[in-house]
Structure formats: structure tokens, C-alpha cells
Amino acid sequence: MNGLTAMWRNTRMVVLCSISAALYAAVLIPFKAVPFIPGVTELRPANAIPVVCSFLFGPAGAWGSAIGNTIGDFFGGASPADIFGFFANLAYGWIPYKVWEVISHGDAPISRSPRAIAKFVFTCLAATVLCADLVGWGENLLALRPFAALGNVIILNNMLAALILSPFILIAVYPRVRQGRLLYSDAMPEIKRRPMALRWLGLAMLVGGEAVAWVLGNLLSIGWWTPAFLPAWMNAAPYDKSVAVIVSPFMFLAIAGMVLL
Amino acid sequence: MALYRYIERDTFVHRLHPTVKVIALFVMFWSVYWVDNPLALLPLGFLLLFAAFVTGSGGNFYALRWLFIILIISTTLMWMATYQPGPAAIHVPKVAIRRASIIFGLGKGLKLAELLAASVLFISTTKVEEFTVGLAKLRVPYRVGFAISLSFRLAPLFVDSALTIVDAQCLRGYEFGTGGLIERLRRYTTVSIPVFMGALRKANNMAMALEARGFGRLSRPTTYIEYPFLASDLMAFAALFVIGLLYFLIYWTGYGAVVA
Incomplete structure (x- = not known):
């Protein structure tokens, strides 16, 4: 997580963080009026912005994603679950460039070869699933909404924006930003990277943890699976306790994987 | 807006x-x-x-x-x-x-x-x-608080420039309100790209202006309004x-x- 803390010492990265957050909020807020599932989430074309900003600005894009979402939440109803929303969006802006660095072998994210497209889809999916898991898990822990209500909608919403909008924006913007030496690798060449083997281990932990957490969160939150080894009082709606006991270890595994990337 | x-x-x-x-x-x-x-x-x-x-x-x-x-x-x-x-x-x-x-x-x-x-x-x-x-008094680092307040101020500027671009595209005959969901989403790329580039043009100048004013020299700078x-x-x-x-x-x- 070296880059996430080190970027605050770099004025240019602070500005890029603010720009990422403002762009995200600026697209997010007008669409608050277009509900995707009423009362749960709205249509979010803005969700393409964190992915784009992640590839361009790295850690500044990640913080921008978290701050931009928080600003947007103030206009659609802030709640204690927004703390989870903050970290979910931090992960959504953090994972794309970190995963891409591990699997891309130095390619730019604008390559149009089938292999690069497959890697791009995998990268977006890895970021999206952890984002959805964190929000669904957090809201279910606080007994505000079931995991299944948010966990799946966020994946659909984020993937739609990430796959339909962000490639076009990246193709247009990435070469210009690279030419202007505003990419995170140019703005912060001092960022240290972990050994490759450790980063692959982190990726495996991230993908495994988030996938299992997503499946278990869905099964538990709608009562499709009531684990026999848990006492009855834990297996009752709103299923916050069973989600806390069973899903949390996999969430921590995924977060640990993210840290190792 | x-x-x-x-x-x-x-x-x-x-x-x-x-x-x-x-x-x-x-x-x-x-x-x-x-x-x-x-x-x-x-x-x-x-x-x-x-x-x-x-x-x-x-x-x-x-x-x-x-x-x-x-x-x-x-x-x-x-x-x-x-x-x-x-x-x-x-x-x-x-x-x-x-x-x-x-x-x-x-x-x-x-x-x-x-x-x-x-x-x-x-x-x-x-x-x-x-x-x-309020955030600073609650010990949120100054640079983080500054980034949040700058984002709040920049967001309306970006919305305004997006609306101007939408108007300009509409004048050229571009229709944002027709087609299916995916088609509509794709049309917004023609708005996002100019807004993005306009924002990035500001970034370098903004960073230089901030540093010229001593941004980040103190971890707890004083404020004009008490x-x-x-x-x-x-x-x-x-x-x-x-x-x-x-x-x-x-x-x-x-x-x-x-x-x-």
C-alpha cells in the first residue's frame, strides 16, 4: 500500500486525486435521479471513471474514487454504510492498475488484442466483485440491506460502465496523458513494488476470497443456506450475524490479497 | 448547475x-x-x-x-x-x-x-x-481535507462543461435521448473525453499554483476564517x-x- 500513503506527499498527485473525485462526483450526481433499482442504486455511467483514473493516476485515482463516491453519497443519502462504500470504492479504484501491472507484462491498457481484452475484463471483474462484496457485506453487517440486494446489482452496474464506457475513454485519453507525463508511473517513479511471486499470491488470494465471499453472502443473506453448525439465533433474518461469522474471513482474505498486489 | x-x-x-x-x-x-x-x-x-x-x-x-x-x-x-x-x-x-x-x-x-x-x-x-x-478538527490530515474540498469545488465546473458539450453535440445533430441502454451509455463517451481532457489541462497549472503558495509546507496550516x-x-x-x-x-x- 506504499503508493496509497506516499501519493499524499506529491502535490501533483493530490490535484489528480481531486480531479478524479470531482469527475466521478460530477457524473454520479446528475444520474442520482435515474434509479436502476429504485431505492437501492441508480444508473451509474460514472463507474467508468474510477477504472479510467486507476489506469491513469494509480493511487490518486483510487483515493479519487473513494472521495468522489462519498461526495455523491451526500446527495443520495449518506449512512453509516458509506464507510464501507468509501473503502469499496477505494478498492474499485486501486485494484485495476495493480492487477493490470501483475498480468499485463508491461502492455498498455489500450491494446486491442483478444488476450489484452480478456485481461482487461478480468481486471475490471476483480475490482468490481470486491467493491460489491464490501458494500453488500457492510450493509448486511449493519442490517440496512441484504447482501444479495446490493452485491449483485453493483457487479452488473460497475461491469456495464467499466466495459462499455471505460475502454473508449481510455483509448482517447491514455496516449495523451502518457505524452503529458501525467501517468502515475511518471508522476511518482519512486513507488516501490513487491516481488512478483508475492503479487501473484496476492492476486490468487484476492480472486479466491472475493469469489467465495460473494457466493456465501448471496446464499446466507436470503436464507438459502442456514449453516447447521451455527446456533438458531444467528441463522435468523436479517442474517447479519451469520454473514459476519461466515463471510468475514473470506473478505479479510481478499483484502489481504489486495494489500499484497 | x-x-x-x-x-x-x-x-x-x-x-x-x-x-x-x-x-x-x-x-x-x-x-x-x-x-x-x-x-x-x-x-x-x-x-x-x-x-x-x-x-x-x-x-x-x-x-x-x-x-x-x-x-x-x-x-x-x-x-x-x-x-x-x-x-x-x-x-x-x-x-x-x-x-x-x-x-x-x-x-x-x-x-x-x-x-x-x-x-x-x-x-x-x-x-x-x-x-x-470540521474534518481537520477531527484530525483528518490537511492534504486529505484539501483534496475533499477541492473536489467539491471542481465538480460543478465539470458538470457545467459537460452540459456545454452536450448542448454543442446536440446542435451538431447528436441525439443523447434515443436508443437502448447500452447505446445511450456509449454516447456519453463523446462527452466524457472532452471533459476529461479539459480537467487534465488544469492539473499541471493547479499543482504549480499550489506549490507556489506553499501548499503542504505546514502539516497544520492556519485558516483565514476562525x-x-x-x-x-x-x-x-x-x-x-x-x-x-x-x-x-x-x-x-x-x-x-x-x-x-
């Missing part, structure tokens, strides 16, 4: 110290969290409505009226489907509606509506710079403490729960 919904008034709430306002938001979250029973949530709802009336924030609440209604209805239905204890009270073919499910669902709906109300009240009575000062902590802030703080404690006691004594 006004993104920030601050309403200029000289009321007791507007004059409160920014830290007290941020704490008030946390106390509202804290209080609502502990109870599920709609009856227990009602007093807080009335308090928020009263505060909206006193602070002149009614316009913001009215602007978001459909969001409040949709939020309550959808959340109630969602939890009614998940929480189904005890015997059915109403029998509709293939659906058994339970009394406890309705109360529990309504409680959750009211809870989220009150959280929305608290945040609307907060942004109606708090300026961006007050929010930043916010003194007055007796009224202390009273508000005490009232918030009582509200938070009261709601915790409602939970502790079991009155906040929904009994099947």
Missing part, C-alpha cells in the same frame, strides 16, 4: 461550529442504527423535519421527495421478502404477509429515509469550507449526547426492537 445544496440563512444550526455539525451527523447515524421499530424512529424523524423547517431547508427536502418515497417503499418490500417470522396475518394467493415483516420492513425504510434526511440537512446548513474545518467554540455549541453537543444516549437506551431496554 448547483451541485452543493447549501442554503444561506442565519439560524442557530447554521451558526454551529463545523465540528459539532460533523458530530451531529455521526450522532444521527448512531441513533438510527440501534432501533428497528418505526415507532421508536418517529421522534427522530420529527426532529429532523423540525430542523429542516427551522433552517429553511424544506426546499431541498421537497426536491428529493420522490427519492424519500421510493427509498421507504423499496426498502420495506425488500425486507418484507427477507424477514418472515411468525404466522401470516394476510393471506394473498402464494404470498403470506406477516405483521412483523411489515413493521420490520417499514422500520428499515424509515431508518434509511432518516439517514438521507440527516445528510440533506447537513449539506443544507454546512459550507464546503466549514466541512473541511470558528470559535461558543456556549451554544456546548449546548448542542450536550443535546446530541443525550439523543445518542437515549437511543442506545431504547435499544438496551428492548423497546427499539421488532418482536415477532
Whole structure:
């Protein structure tokens, strides 16, 4: 997580963080009026912005994603679950460039070869699933909404924006930003990277943890699976306790994987 | 386009110290969290409505009226489907509606509506710079607070430039309102790219201007506007403490729960 803390010492990265957050909020807020599932989430074309900003600005894009979402939440109803929303969006802006660095072998994210497209889809999916898991898990822990209500909608919403909008924006913007030496690798060449083997281990932990957490969160939150080894009082709606006991270890595994990337 | 919904008034709430306002938001979250029973949530709802009336924030609440209604209805239905204890009270073919499910669902709906109300009240009575000062007093690092306040200020500029680009594209015959969902989404790339590039052009100059003004030289820089902590802030703080404690006691004594 070296880059996430080190970027605050770099004025240019602070500005890029603010720009990422403002762009995200600026697209997010007008669409608050277009509900995707009423009362749960709205249509979010803005969700393409964190992915784009992640590839361009790295850690500044990640913080921008978290701050931009928080600003947007103030206009659609802030709640204690927004703390989870903050970290979910931090992960959504953090994972794309970190995963891409591990699997891309130095390619730019604008390559149009089938292999690069497959890697791009995998990268977006890895970021999206952890984002959805964190929000669904957090809201279910606080007994505000079931995991299944948010966990799946966020994946659909984020993937739609990430796959339909962000490639076009990246193709247009990435070469210009690279030419202007505003990419995170140019703005912060001092960022240290972990050994490759450790980063692959982190990726495996991230993908495994988030996938299992997503499946278990869905099964538990709608009562499709009531684990026999848990006492009855834990297996009752709103299923916050069973989600806390069973899903949390996999969430921590995924977060640990993210840290190792 | 006004993104920030601050309403200029000289009321007791507007004059409160920014830290007290941020704490008030946390106390509202804290209080609502502990109870599920709609009856227990009602007093807080009335308090928020009263505060909206006193602070002149009614316009913001009215602007978001459909969001409040949709939020309550959808959340109630969602939890009614998940929480189904005890015997059915109403029998509709293939659906058994339970009394406890309705109360529990309504409680959750009211809870989220009150959280929305608290945040609307907060942004109606708090300026961006007050929010930043509030965060700084709560030991949020200066650079993070600065990034948040700069984002709040830049967002309306980006929205304005996006709207200008939409108008320009419409004049050229581009139609944003036709086609399916995916087609509509794709059309927004023609707006996003110029906005993005315009924003990036500002980045370098902004960074240089900040550093020329000594940005980041001090970890705790002084501010032009000082916010003194007055007796009224202390009273508000005490009232918030009582509200938070009261709601915790409602939970502790079991009155906040929904009994099947």
C-alpha cells in the first residue's frame, strides 16, 4: 500500500486525486435521479471513471474514487454504510492498475488484442466483485440491506460502465496523458513494488476470497443456506450475524490479497 | 448547475461550529442504527423535519421527495421478502404477509429515509469550507481535507462543461435521448473525453499554483476564517449526547426492537 500513503506527499498527485473525485462526483450526481433499482442504486455511467483514473493516476485515482463516491453519497443519502462504500470504492479504484501491472507484462491498457481484452475484463471483474462484496457485506453487517440486494446489482452496474464506457475513454485519453507525463508511473517513479511471486499470491488470494465471499453472502443473506453448525439465533433474518461469522474471513482474505498486489 | 445544496440563512444550526455539525451527523447515524421499530424512529424523524423547517431547508427536502418515497417503499418490500417470522396475518394467493415483516420492513425504510434526511440537512446548513474545518478538527490530515474540498469545488465546473458539450453535440445533430441502454451509455463517451481532457489541462497549472503558495509546507496550516467554540455549541453537543444516549437506551431496554 506504499503508493496509497506516499501519493499524499506529491502535490501533483493530490490535484489528480481531486480531479478524479470531482469527475466521478460530477457524473454520479446528475444520474442520482435515474434509479436502476429504485431505492437501492441508480444508473451509474460514472463507474467508468474510477477504472479510467486507476489506469491513469494509480493511487490518486483510487483515493479519487473513494472521495468522489462519498461526495455523491451526500446527495443520495449518506449512512453509516458509506464507510464501507468509501473503502469499496477505494478498492474499485486501486485494484485495476495493480492487477493490470501483475498480468499485463508491461502492455498498455489500450491494446486491442483478444488476450489484452480478456485481461482487461478480468481486471475490471476483480475490482468490481470486491467493491460489491464490501458494500453488500457492510450493509448486511449493519442490517440496512441484504447482501444479495446490493452485491449483485453493483457487479452488473460497475461491469456495464467499466466495459462499455471505460475502454473508449481510455483509448482517447491514455496516449495523451502518457505524452503529458501525467501517468502515475511518471508522476511518482519512486513507488516501490513487491516481488512478483508475492503479487501473484496476492492476486490468487484476492480472486479466491472475493469469489467465495460473494457466493456465501448471496446464499446466507436470503436464507438459502442456514449453516447447521451455527446456533438458531444467528441463522435468523436479517442474517447479519451469520454473514459476519461466515463471510468475514473470506473478505479479510481478499483484502489481504489486495494489500499484497 | 448547483451541485452543493447549501442554503444561506442565519439560524442557530447554521451558526454551529463545523465540528459539532460533523458530530451531529455521526450522532444521527448512531441513533438510527440501534432501533428497528418505526415507532421508536418517529421522534427522530420529527426532529429532523423540525430542523429542516427551522433552517429553511424544506426546499431541498421537497426536491428529493420522490427519492424519500421510493427509498421507504423499496426498502420495506425488500425486507418484507427477507424477514418472515411468525404466522401470516394476510393471506394473498402464494404470498403470506406477516405483521412483523411489515413493521420490520417499514422500520428499515424509515431508518434509511432518516439517514438521507440527516445528510440533506447537513449539506443544507454546512459550507464546503466549514466541512473541511470540521474534518481537520477531527484530525483528518490537511492534504486529505484539501483534496475533499477541492473536489467539491471542481465538480460543478465539470458538470457545467459537460452540459456545454452536450448542448454543442446536440446542435451538431447528436441525439443523447434515443436508443437502448447500452447505446445511450456509449454516447456519453463523446462527452466524457472532452471533459476529461479539459480537467487534465488544469492539473499541471493547479499543482504549480499550489506549490507556489506553499501548499503542504505546514502539516497544520492556519485558516483565514476562525470558528470559535461558543456556549451554544456546548449546548448542542450536550443535546446530541443525550439523543445518542437515549437511543442506545431504547435499544438496551428492548423497546427499539421488532418482536415477532
